[in-house]
Amino acid sequence: MGVAPWWSARESAGRVSLTRRLSGASLLALLVLVLGGGLVVVTAQQLGTAQQQLTRETRARQATSDLLRQYVDQETGLRGYLLTGEVELLAPYELAQRQLPGVRRDLREGLRAVGGDVAQLETLEQAHAEWYAYAQEQVAAVGRGERAGPSSIGTTMLGKTLFDDVRSAEETLDAQLEGLQEASQRETHRLQTRLVVSTAGGLAALALLLGLGSLVTVRQVTQPLRRLAGATRRVADGDLSAQLRAEGASEVRELAGDVAAMRDRLLADLDRTRQALGALDQEDRAVRAVRQALLPSPGRVEGVRITARLDAAEGVLAGDWYDTVQVATGRLGVVVGDVAGHGPYSAVFALRLKHSLATALRTHAHPGAALTAVCAELRDVPAELFATVFVCVVDTGTGTLVHANAGHPPALLLPAGDEAGTGVRFEELPPTGPLLSSIVAGEVWEEVEHPFGTGDSLLTFTDGVLESRSPDGVEFGLDGLLAAIGRTPRQDPARLIDAVAADALRHARTPGRRDDHTLVHVLREIVGGRDPAALPVPVLPVATAGGTPRG
Incomplete structure (x- = not known):
């Protein structure tokens, strides 16, 4: 029924945990991302630089081509003028001469930008200067009417030779720029290829790492957890012999071992739990009996509602x-x-006091005498057991209320006539003697009489209500109690005590209570205005947290 041993202790100790695996894979993926990203960025920058260089070289070649075109326009215009003598044919010759400085300047800047041979440009300019000097001599001769000289074969061949030197110098310069351009094109192509390969390689590496990570997660975590979950559900359904296989990552194996240990502990303690449940069932019956015995007696008097x-x-x-x-x-x-403490000892002591006080009230008919008689019987009770008790007797015939208080929080006597929201008039009914305990046996309690006419009411409570504390230690206190009373209709006692109980619980801001909360409201009603048989019979409170028993 233990964990299935799929590996030896040495193998288990030598395995790398899933956390370390994932950390290593994440670090490797980050390294690939950084290196690949860096390579892509550097390549992209180099590619941009190469493309800019290629653009400058293309512009330089274009400037060289423009320069040659200007030379050709000059040579063509000169030839036409020498053959015909028409001045209009010199227009291209003169226009080109005016544009040549700008074209040469652009070409010179382009050569410097691409690292070309500026000296070759100077060679080209020198060849053109020699041709241009020849051309100027021929134009001047034609202008003097000497057309035979410029039209001679020797002169024509000389001009052709000089212009061929210009063409040759231009071709040399263009060839040099073409070589630079081709080198830049090759570099651009190489960088483009490297950019594509590095990007694709980085993505492929990340995809591979992601795939491997997913595979490891499925095989080492997902599948083992699924099988462990199925076995755990069988254990939860009552199959305590279900096999819990420890497999996969070390973290999952440890989890399987913990679940198996819990299952084995449950199985080992099952018999002890059954015995405990049997004992609890017997104790629960005793608890129910004590609670039942603590229910109030069905005493009632016409004209008094509890x-x-x-x-x-x-x-x-x-x-x-x-x-x-x-x-x-x-x-x-x-x-x-209110008996000090909680639990069975306090409940049994409360039950004793309940019956003793009921008997003493029937015997002596006065609150003070009843408390005195009961205290005299407590000599056998341990000193750590004590109680606070409020006792009153309402007399509808005389319209009075007589109270005696054994160390209990003062009850509030509320006169008739107050409405919700108009403030609270009240009279406190303070202690008239010490609390009930064996150490004060023989003490005598005084009693005090108060008018208690129609519409008057009495609200008494235990200290658990007043001492309900907020998380910052502030007590609910008398102020909280009066605030709840002040905004609640006085003619609805059930609503009033519910409001006080709810406010005390909200003040504590906790779902449960640390102490018992008891509230009892006594209202003097109009006699004859309702059927005495219809008066409510006091109902014993249910001693469970959150209940709202009412009489």
Whole structure:
């Protein structure tokens, strides 16, 4: 059931990891890209320079051709004038002579630009100067009416010889430029070929590296991961004997080994898990029984409506509870308690206090006396177990509320008449004695009487509500509580306590609660305005985080 050993330990240790392979391939690809790119850039620059040189050489040859054309125009015009004596035929001769300085200047600059032989140009100019001196003598002779001399065979042959020297010098210069041009053409062709080859070679090398990288990835990662995923799904479906083949890259093999180790651990702990689940099932039944026992008693009195919610801390048994006890006709006792800590010990202590206080209220009918009696029975309780408790009795006959407070956060007495958004008038009902603990056994709690007429209400809560903290450590506190009350319609108790609970949770900015949150609202209703049988029966809060039990 372990990992299939496809290699020896020495082979495994000698293999190069996929990370190193990919890093090496990436470095090689980068090197190819840099070298190939550099070669392409240098070749492109050299090709541009060669093409510019070729262009300059072409222009120099064109200037040489233009110079020869000017010479030919002069020679043709001279010959016609010597044969006919017509002055109009000298126009090309004279025009060419005026244009020759500019053409020679362009040719001289072109030769210097391409590295040509400027001395050959000077030879050409010297040959033309000799011919031009001859031509000027013939033009002057014809102008004097001496046509026989210029028309003689000797004179004509002399002119032809001189002009042939001009042609020969031009041909030599043109041949030199042609050689330079052909060399530049060959260099341009060579650079073009190198540019194409280097570009194609670089792309081919990158394509080869990409192909090899893809092949390595498929064979060393993709395929092994696909097979490992299939085997892992079989393990997840319950086949703990499925073979997890370790193959491919070292990282994938390590992953397969980790998954196999997890599978083997699950298999080894399966029996222990079954035993633990059985124990948890038994414990869960006990937890449910404790929660059920902490539900409030169905005590009610016509004209008093109780609305409450208890949100337990995340994942633990609640240490908070509340209860309602019918003390006598028209008199309803309300108890809200908070045991220190969470879990089974706190829940069992809360259950003991709940039943003891309910019995004491029925026996003594007064909050202070009930707290005094219960505390006297706590001598056997460890000192680390203690509770804060708020107890009140609402008397609809006298329109009063009597409270005693054992170290609990002050409840808020809210007079009738306030509307949402108009501010909150309230009276705090502070502690009237210490908290309940074995170390104060024999203590006596005072009680205080308050008017509690129609429309008045009481809101009591545990410290988990006030001590809800934001991430920066700021408590929700009394200000947050009053802000939620102030914007909520007072005639809807359920909406009011939901608003307070939601604001406290939003203030903490966490999905769960670190402490129990309990809110109990007592409203004095109009008697006779509704059917007493239709009054809601208090419902025990569900002790799971986020619940909203209401009575």
